[in-house]
Amino acid sequence: MEQNLRTPEPYDYRQYDRIWQRVAPTLEPYPPSDTESAQPQAVQQAPTSQLTPAQVRQESQLPGATPNPCCMGSAASEMLEVLTGFLEEALADRRHYLALSRQGPAWARQRLKEIAAGKLEHARHLLAIYYLVTGECYHPAVNCERIYVGRWCPALRERYHAEACNGLNYVRAAEGTTDPCLAGILNAMSADAYRWANELMSMLERGLQCEK
Numbered sequence: 001m002e003q004n005l006r007t008p009e010p011y012d013y014r015q016y017d018r019i020w021q022r023v024a025p026t027l028e029p030y031p032p033s034d035t036e037s038a039q040p041q042a043v044q045q046a047p048t049s050q051l052t053p054a055q056v057r058q059e060s061q062l063p064g065a066t067p068n069p070c071c072m073g074s075a076a077s078e079m080l081e082v083l084t085g086f087l088e089e090a091l092a093d094r095r096h097y098l099a100l101s102r103q104g105p106a107w108a109r110q111r112l113k114e115i116a117a118g119k120l121e122h123a124r125h126l127l128a129i130y131y132l133v134t135g136e137c138y139h140p141a142v143n144c145e146r147i148y149v150g151r152w153c154p155a156l157r158e159r160y161h162a163e164a165c166n167g168l169n170y171v172r173a174a175e176g177t178t179d180p181c182l183a184g185i186l187n188a189m190s191a192d193a194y195r196w197a198n199e200l201m202s203m204l205e206r207g208l209q210c211e212k
Helices: 013-023 053-059 080-103 106-134 152-175 180-211
Strands: none
Touching: 080 106, 080 152, 106 180, 152 180
């Protein structure tokens, strides 16, 4: 089926100026940029309606919105496959901790729910990073299969090793990027993973005492 396409008409910035004059007649609709501040006063006070659309877009551009920013730019884009792997793993880990909180002993359930919430926070951080780097939303795989934990102490042992490996992998990824912002986030995630590993060890110590 053919679709009629029309070239969009250029936006009439004079209409915007008229609206602005009714809302705030004493203020300039387009604040002067740093380069304009060095120009003569007569040029700065030129009527807004004389600006071309290209000039308006240039003046309204946010500071730092460069094609290749120092943070979450090309350096971070080289890590996208690693980051999406971390994201999928964080969501899978969250499901395991929620299963542990339902099937484990009562004294450990609240803390396991808190670790699951921390995993979700990691996933949200990684989703935001992906969007900052690519400008697109990442859609992780959804797994709805029920997780059966089994015996308590072996389950804690498996989770401890998973968290310790997560901590190491986050550090390795941080060392492998030249993006300072990304490296800081990955190091913080590594600290979280090692802290959770220590908490799981404490749970295991208590669990082993209960099995004696």
